[in-house]
Amino acid sequence: MGKTFVQKILSKKLGKEVEPGKIYIFPTDWVFAQDGTGPLAIKVFQELQIKEVSNPSRVIFFLDHASPPPRSELANSHKLIREFCARIGCLIGEEGDGVCHQIMVERYSAPGQIIVGADSHTCTSGALSAFATGMGSTDIGVAIALGKVWMKVPFSFNIQLKGKLKERVTAKDIILHLIGKLGASGATYKALEFTGEGTRNLSMDDRLTISNMAVECGAKTGIFPSDEITREYLTSMGRENDFQEISYDTDAPYEKEVFINIEEVEPMVSLPHSVDNVSKVKEVKNLKIDQVFIGTCTGGRLSDFMKAAEILEGKKVKSRLLIAPGSRKVFLEGEKEGVWKILIEAGGILLPPGCGPCVGIHQGVLADGEVCLSSANRNFKGRMGNPKGAIYLASPITCAASALTGYLTDPREAGLEDY
Amino acid sequence: MKGKAHKFGDNISTDLIAPGKYFHLRNNLEELAKHVMEDADPEFVKKLTPGDFIVAGENFGCGSSREHAPRIIKIAGVSAVLAKSFARIFFRNSINIGLLLIECNTDEISSGDEIEINLEKGIVINISRNTEIPFIPPPPFMQEISESGGLVEYVKKKKRLE
């Protein structure tokens, strides 16, 4: 019998066969925290009274959620993190470097690794065939000290993909479709493993968007095979040596199989206040959009902005449009491609690389009763700083088309050129 | 362990438990605890008597990894959370910080019911309705962490994680 990705990665790390459902102590390749969870992880680390950090060069802190900080308490958190990093000699993602998950995939994550981060979307690195999962500050504080975590080996769901994306349909629509099918807790404690020939038709940016949202149906992680696309991506990041092939076994012991024909996927939208509350965009009529946000670890990569720019070039938006590149690298590449000029001329507001308005700390907070359409991954009540606002989630293309018309708009709709 | 039930629905997210708008209070958990569950029920903290229980449906604690969520529930004086299911990260965070979670059928519990938990027998007793609800206790490793008072104490005691 074959093995799941989870079994392959975790067994290799432990040097013995692991069994799903059992708890083991695993060594970690990367341990990270962000500015919201970092201070508490530092406090936990200090409470442990362990002097030596097992491997500081494998510990990273990211200043991304409140960057630059809008208030003194948050500035003080940044200061505390900087001082801690300097003292123990670990790595830091500074203000303006971008969102933790995006920087992880650009610089650090690699196939076969175990990555734990004090942020729920740590599963993003699963797109690079890593076992990557989000944890809390206590786990991370302990992992900083010891380079180890306790983990139950999850059972896996086989998500078989077939076919290619149709025009103006994106990976975001695939994952919203899947979450709608499984439900917000449909994969709790499980790993999603993406297999099938359809995976070969998805770029690394597509895979990142899909793995990123695995947690939105409760999954511990969402893993893609490591193949030529992975090799190309790592090479483009100057990290070809990090590549190793990890392919899927068709006879692995999966707990559940889900088939998705990508060609049948249409532009999707997730309605307030739960990510699994999905609908086809074309079925939601007359929804006026006050603000559109394109960015985050889900929808803030170069290809996302290029798709948005394609729709908005030479046009003017009717909704407020906020754009935040996922990282400094994305920002610089977008600059070269000329996307910021297009989006700003269309009426967009360019924010610094980072989480931006995603989590309601600063920038883009909604007024009472306002509607935001976002390329992010969560639409929980209060997520963007005001429980009286409503958040809808869609692909960057749907976001751009809707910014153009001022209403939720299927990007395949005829007549968009006339705006 | 005895107290009153405060009932919530499905998918209570960490945004509802520890609202992002109080992000700046994350280094001040005592203050943050004054806003626990605020976006789900603005009156919750006023109604709470220490020792009470939060009772909810499916997927309690979904969303972000913020450990501040279980921590402020504990600081506010809630003695345990009972739900049909818990989100994964919230679940392990609670074990790690020593907040008791009980996974059981919560359909027959309403706000205001008097509840008692018997850990040895693995039952929740609804005193108000005179009913008993069984639950499965967590695996030994997790129990050991909880009994140590959380992961920090566990590691301090053992001087390692093995």
Ligand code: SF4
């Ligand atoms: S962009 Fe949003 S979802 Fe991603 S890490 Fe930042 S706050 Fe979390």
